[in-house]
Amino acid sequence: MNTSDAAQPLAINTRELNLWYGTFQALFDINLKIKQGIITSLIGPSGCGKSTFLRSVDRINERLGYVRIKGAIEVLDQNIYEPHVELAQLRKQVGMVFQRPNPLPISIRDNILFGHRIHNDKTSSKSEEDAIVEDALRQVLLWDQVKDRLNQKASVGLSLEEMQKLCIARLLPVKPSILLMDEPCSALDPKGTAAVEELIWELRGRYSILIVTHNMAQARRASEECIFMLMGKVVEHSRTEELFVTPTHKETADYIEGRYG
C-alpha cells in the first residue's frame, strides 16, 4: 500500500519538520502523513526522536523554553504552529497518554470531568455529567469495575492498568480526534499490557491513534501502520505487516531483528 495515498484523510501531516533542543537537533526533515482513524505505531531506538515528535504534535514541548521548530505540522489540515492557534483548543483535539499513568489526585468521576469542565463555560447538570462519565468509562472498558466507587480517589485502589485506562478515558469527554500515547504500557505487567492493547484496538476507527513503543511485538500486534525512526529521521513508514516482513531499508531490518536498539 502506498503511504501517500491521497484518498484517505490525514490526521497528522508534517512538512519538513525540524526541531532543536538548544543547539542539538532532534528531528530532521520529518515528512509524515498519518492517516485518520487507524493506529500508527512509532518505533526506533532510545533517543531517536519518537517522543519528541509526539510531544510536538500537541505542542507540549514548548514548555521547555529552549525548543526551536522549523517546518509545519498540520493536524486535521490546520498548521498548528500558526500564530492564531489556541493551545487549549489544539489540546482538546489532541489528547496525550503518558508512560506512567498520572490520574489527578481527585475522584475518578472528577478525573473524567476535568477536561469537560475546563472546556465548558456553563456547568452541566448532574445527569449530563453522569452520562459523560459513564460513556467515557464504557469506552475504555472500565465502567463495570469502577461504577460503584466513582467518588473514590483515582490515585488509590486502582491497579496501574485501571489507572492507565482512566487516563485514556478522561481525554474522551472533550471529543478529541487524535490520541497520542507515549509508551502507554511500559509501566504495566503483561496482563495489563494485553488489556490496554485490547482497549487501544477497540478505540481504533473512532480516534486516530499514534503510539510510541519500545516493544516491537506490541507495534506488530497492535498497529496498522508503523513508522521506524532513527537518529531524528524517518527511515520507513508503511503498513505494519510490510515493515516487519519485508522492510525496504537495511536499518529497519537490523532494528526489528534486534541487532541494535
Place this chain on the structure above:
Amino acid sequence: MFEATSINHRNDQVQLRYKIVFGTMLVILIIPVVIIMFTLISKGSHAMSWSFLFEDPKNGMTAGGIFPAIFGTIWLVVVSLLASVPLGVAAAIYLSEYAPDNLLTRLINLATINLAGVPSIVHALFGVGAFVVFFKFGTSILAASLTLAIMTLPVVIVSSWESLQSVPRAFREACWNMGATRWQTIWHVVLPNAFTGILTGVILQVSRAAGETAPIMFTGAAMFLPFLPNSVFDQTMALALHLFVVATQVPDVPESLPFGVALVLVGIVLIMNTVAIWIRMHLRGKKKW
C-alpha cells in the same frame, strides 16, 4: 557455618559506637529544651492566674496582669499575617509555576533566601525608615506588623515554594495536556495539594512573629500603655517586649513575673506549633497519591 567472624565483631563495634555518638548528640540537643521548660514552669507557674492573664499591669508593671501584652501580640501577629500570607503565597506561586528558569529568577530566589537570614534588628531599622517615617504610619500596630511581615515574608515564600514544588510534575502535565491553562492547573490541582505545606509554613512564622522583639520595639510596641489599642494606628504592648522590659528595665519586679510572661509567650508559640503539626498530620493522612 553461620558463626560470627572477627569482621562481624568489628562491624558490630563500629555500629555501636556510631549509635552512641548520634544518640548523645540527640540528648545534648534535648537537654536545653528540657531545662528551659522546667525552669519556666517551676518559676513561672505561681504567677499564673486568671487575673494575670486578663488584667492590666499595676504598680509600674511590678504586679497585676499582662492582658494588654497578650492582646497586642495577637493584633501584631494577625495584621502581619494579613500582609505576609497573600503576598508570600502569591510570590511563591509566581516563582514556582510561572517564572522561567533564567538568571533573573535564580537571582530572585537567592535574594529571597538571603533575606531570610537578615538579622531582625536590620528589619526593624528598615521598618522605621519605610513604614514609620516614609509612609507616615507613625509608631503603630500597622508599622510594627508590616515590619514583622517583611521579616517573615522570605520564609513564607520559601516554604510555600517548597510545598508547591512537592506536587508531582505529572499532575501538571496531565492538566496541560488536557488544555488547562496554568491558572486552572494551579487552582484545581497544585494549590489543593500544596495547601498543607503552605499552612504549616505560615503557622511556623506566626510563632516567629509572636516571639520577635527587635522589629516591633522601634515601630509600634510600647513599654507600657494605659489603654488597649483601638485601631491599627495605635501603639500597643506586646509579650516579647514586655518580657524584655520587666526582666531588665523595671526595678523591684517579683522573680515570678518575668518567668510568668515567658511561660505565656512560650505557651502561645507551642500551641501554634502544635496546631501546625496537628493540621499537617491530619491532612497528610488523607493525602495519598
